[in-house]
Amino acid sequence: MRIQFYFLLFIASITISCQNEKDDYIPTDQVILSNVFGSKIDLNNLDSYQNNDIPSYIRFSNQGNAIENDKATLGRILFYDTKLSTNNSISCASCHQQEHAFSDTAIASTGVNGMTGRHSMRLVNVGFQPSTNFFWNERVNSLENQVTQPIKDHAEMGFSGENGAPSFDDLLIKLSATDYYQVLFKHIYGDIAVTEERLQECLSQFVLSIQSFDSRYDDGLLATGNPGPGFPNYNMSENRGKFLFITTPENGGAGCVSCHVPPEFAIKNNIHNNGVIATIADPNVFDHDNTRSPSLRDLENPEGFINGPLMHNGTFTTLLEMVEHYNSIDMTNQQLLDPLLFDSIGPNGPIGQQLQLTDNDKTALINFLKTLTGTDIYTNPKWSDPFAD
Template sequence: MGKSHFIVSICLLVLSTIFIGCQDSNDEVILTEQEILNNHFTNINLSTTLPYQNTQVPNYIRFVNTGNDVENEKAQLGRVLFYDKNLSIDNSISCASCHIQSHAFGDLNMASIGVNGVTTRHSMRLVNAGYRPGTSYFWDERASSLEDQVLQPIQDHIEMGFSGSNDSNTLESLVQKLQSLEYYPVLFKQVYGNEQVTIEGIQESLANFVLSIQSFDSKFDEGLVQTGNINTPFPNFTPSENRGKRLFNTPAVNGGAGCVSCHAGPEFAIKDDIHNNGVIGVLNNPNLNDHDNTRSPSLRDLTDPMGNLNGPLMHDASLSTLLEMVNHYNQIDIANQQLLDPLLFSSVGPNGPVGQDLQLTETQKEDLINFLRTLSGNSVYTDEKWSNPFIQPN
């Protein structure tokens, strides 16, 4: 090779290197929709969703998803929304911050922490929210549907902050915020056929996810499957648990605890058209009364599989043990509580209603508590379809 040819070759090599370098620096890397999701999530798949719909609900359950039917893709999108802190104004709080899977989607704190302080009522457990009579939500039943309920914490000034108090924290600003995140257009397209984030889509998907959270694999369920009769002694129960079951299901006038009057099994949800239960406290303010609490979560999963409470009890978190709860219903003081549910009256005296006095023995109280612990399942605490889908930082 001559000297001139050698110089030309070197020049061509340099120019091609420069060209390739420029091309590499300017070309945009186009990710597939699944690759976009893989950058953010552990197990969100566009081709195979985790199973949310058509799950095995025992045939003895009377109230099946009193909201809309659960669909896999909507529940999957709802799961992402449920765990996404971008749904709060300062990116610090998600729905899962106050509804924790390891506590049956309840909260160990008395008052849940929001973006601007703490809540005024204790956060309900969400397990089996769709398996009960009625369609109202919150302690005071102010939401007429689950779709209505899921937006209210987002719009609450204290909880998640999109209250509409200024132009930067309206629901429309939330929509714009989520639209700008690369994974929501992908997920909304999968569910709704286009990439547009909408308030209606947020509501529907969150409702689908919450409705999917169910717990029907408890010791109680095992016993009911074996016998087919809730009033028959269960062979898998201890003598104490069977005595507690009988106390629970026997009306107070017949010597039982009468719990069944308000929390009938096998759902153990609160009945419709119930009134105040005698607990009227207000969180963090002993000088105020709160008479508006007529709805409660199911008695299922009051405790975790180890028997530990999944959070304090009642709307004001005033009771910290199952024994305190049993003692409350054993002897109700109704002073200044004229809205008490009539089912909790023992009589009506000259000065008005008299609260029930069950006169349970200490052994009966223990039996009742042991039965309540049999209502806790297992999979709700660990199943990945209800877990945090986001990739956690190392």
């Protein structure tokens, strides 16, 4: 009996040992995520996306669905995942880079089957504008609809279903077979189904969370409570530039405020052609009459380098070139120029804008625009690449 007892005890100890060893290799949801993202994604300690500080003076907040931390977290992963392209080489972040205020320094961005037709916009404060239309030509009416369009674009991320390319349904199948998406969709939605509506919801919430309200302009506005008076944290040139920006030409200013109203500095509704008409590929081809530009915030990074060429075709590579354009707009061959840019109507039609800014005025305007740059957007880990080492 004693021998039998010790034999059974030996068998039991082996069984328990094997079970413990097996348990060590049973991946939990968090282990699956940790294997891919390290400590960057923790289901029990998510980054905060829904409680960003929005100043009380911000007027527009077209954010659609309220941001939820878990959905924005999934949106962050989708945003940086190259699996969203047909050849696993391109992510949303390839064309919208955090270090450049979520834009691209190239005029046209590289896709899986070619180049983009227009320059990649900076994704700064996209939820804080008077309109809910997106893209340079305003072709979609919500951010939810916008975020999956580049994925379906044949040149950009390739899931177009064109010319033998995989379809968007193929992408859904691809993501459904990925273990970390099974974990995340189950955690958020209660099942592992990957649908376009869920991708749109999560991607748009992440993009909406990318906010920049920590510039020197914000500090000055908080100090004065009024955008008109000189800001105590500005030098003379910066305050001169602010005056020129917010004052109409009739009153000695440059009238920038007519299209880009502080404090959002987003473009107003129903603004049309600004005199930059060419496509990237051909300066003789007209593109386009409606313009939905990004906010003027974060045109440069904190080091003073421009975050990417300006306008839909990247035609300007410095702030001075942009100011020079608006200082003297030639009406020759211009189509559908926005009336706000007419100085007057002459015998032969509209006369292009002639602001007659001095060199000091141009410098002042540029110095003011530089004060619209924040810092947090460039370094905050919650907007960074979760796949990075």
